[in-house]
Amino acid sequence: MNTSLIQKYNVPGPRYTSYPTVPYWNEEEFTKSAWETTAIRAFNESNLTEGISLYIHLPFCESLCTFCGCNKRITKNHGVEDPYIAAVLKEWNMYCDLLGSRPKIKEIHLGGGTPTFFDPDNLRKLILGIFKSADRCKEWEFSFEGHPNNTSYEHLQTLYELGFRRVSFGVQDYDHQIQVAIHRIQPFENVERVHQWAKEIGYTSIGHDLVFGLPKQTRLSIAETIAKTNLLKPDRLAFYSYAHVPWLKGNGQRGFDESDLPKDEDKRALYNLGKLLFEENGYAEIGMDHFALKSDSLYHSAENKLLHRNFMGYTSSKTKLMIGLGVSSISDSWYAFAQNVKSLEEYYALINANELPVFRGHILNLEDLIIRKHILNIMCQLETSWTDESLRFKELDSVIESLHELVEDELILLSDEGLKVTQEGIPFIRNICMAFDLKMIRNKPETRLFSMTI
Structure with a gap:
């Protein structure tokens, strides 16, 4: 790649999971009642034709990964699971009351945090609780993020029985030195085990999430990571650019020296090498930072111009209404965005007061x-x-x-x-x-x- 172009265009910029992007939301003119009006409008326009999507944020992690910019709560106390699920289901029931008729759900994504922090029985309780007030669309896509170190066979089997057919495993990089720097020790054997379990159970789309631009990462380490990835041949790949944003409150991205980060053309060379190796192994580049085999639904959506992008990233299908449940989740009615409060304590307080836990948003003109x-x-x-x-x-x-x-x-x-x-x-x-x-x-x-x- 032209080095001068990298130097010219390598500037701070959004990833465009929304427009307007969050820093440019007009929060002064936003009201919770206006958000509710747009959610009802989007639901009435689309529930019977395309259904709705749910993003459920499960924020707990047992340890802090220092590359992560997500909203999370670090704890080894699994007693937090029951009250959190109860609060999420209460929030969902508030939305069902607001919408007025039974939703048809096309898409569910469990994100985090670490969804597989939760016991399989509690995840079953969560999903069955959602469907007490909703139905599936005829064609649905349910997915979750699995941590290879704690995803069990029971996790995979339970969620499969509940209709989940897509799972993405966070890999990042297999180099031990890099794993130490980002505080994510995760041997290849752990990823191989959960990947093979998912195939055995019957998941039709298994994804691996890799990151380029991590501290101490080199072209050799990327090549070795991708060689191991290609041994397993996941159906789709996310190959994300590491977003270094240590100034964000609550972010753990200070666990390494910034001089260890590859920059500019060195960082982009990592992506270019990855892209070459993926394409040599039958993957097609999809949008930005994604690759898929030609048998995967993401590839078919891209080919048929049905690919969509929202706060969950790239998705194979679009719904007008996406409801975000749980702490910090963002909802999208197409006509407006709304974000939930970011602290667990405030989230619980609002749920207990029978209020939707929305604290800011934007009404699109x-x-x-x-x-x-x-x-x-x-x-x-x-x-x-x-x-x-x-x-x-x-x-x-x-x-x-x-x-x-x-x-x-x-x-x-x-x-x-x-x-x-x-x-x-x-x-x-x-x-x-x-x-x-x-x-x-x-x-x-x-x-x-x-x-x-x-």
């Missing part, structure tokens, strides 16, 4: 909806168009003008109808989306908000 569509198109389809009058906005001409530098650098192809991202432009997809980010363009951040784009 017409311009937001148009820009969101363009950014989704770029992130998911690697192209967007403005021939349709409904996709035009007041500042489109100035945005198009700003795209010419990307054309000169051969990152996009631009026409009167729209743009297409070139193969060379895929690593810079976040920068391309930033050209449409009117919220950020109008309000340049004075302090660091985002991780580096490359």
Whole structure:
């Protein structure tokens, strides 16, 4: 890759799991009642046709991984499981009362934290509790994140019996020195064991999550990690750029020296090597930082232009309404975003007071909806168009003008109808989306908000 382009475009920028991005939400004009109105609207428009999605945040971990930027609570006390599940189910029942009729669930994702911190019987209690007030869509996709060190055969079997067919295992890197630096000691044998269990039980999509740009990571360590990954041949892969954001409150990303982090072209070389090795083993690049075998649903969605992106990342299908349950979860009604409180104590207090635990959000205006569509198109389809009058906005001409530098650098192809991202432009997809980010363009951040784009 052109080193000068990396130096030019490697700037702080969003990952665009939403637009507007969270730092640019208009929290002053947001109200909980306005959020509830949009949730009801989205539910009424789509429940019978496409169903809804649930993201359930399970925040507990037994130890702190120093690469992680997620909301978590570190504890070895498993007595926290029962009260948390009771609170999540009470929150769900509040939403069911609000929506007014029985939801049809198309997608469930259990994230964390560490979902497999929870006992299999408690996960069964959680999912059965959800379906006391809901039905499955005819075609559903239920998935969860499994920690290879504590995911048991019983975890996998229990969730399979409840309809889960997709699991992603957090691998990061197999090099012991790197595992020590990020406080995540996890031998290959542990991953191999849970992967083979999942295949044996019948999971149809097994994913591995890898990270490039970790402390002390080299091209040799990446090559060795990918060689082991290819021995297991997961159906899909997430190959994330390590997001170094130690300034965020409660973040554990200070467990290593920043001089140990590969930067700029050295970091991007890790991705390029990974991409080459994945493609040699039959994987296709999907959107940003994802790869899938051609037998996997993520590949089929990308090929059929059905790929979607939200706070859960890339998904194989879209629902207008996604409800986030649990501490810090974010919900999306298409017309608005709403985030739950981040502390467990406050979450419990609001649930016990029979209040939805939402503390901030954003109601999208017409311009937001148009820009969101363009950014989704770029992130998911690697192209967007403005021939349709409904996709035009007041500042489109100035945005198009700003795209010419990307054309000169051969990152996009631009026409009167729209743009297409070139193969060379895929690593810079976040920068391309930033050209449409009117919220950020109008309000340049004075302090660091985002991780580096490359």
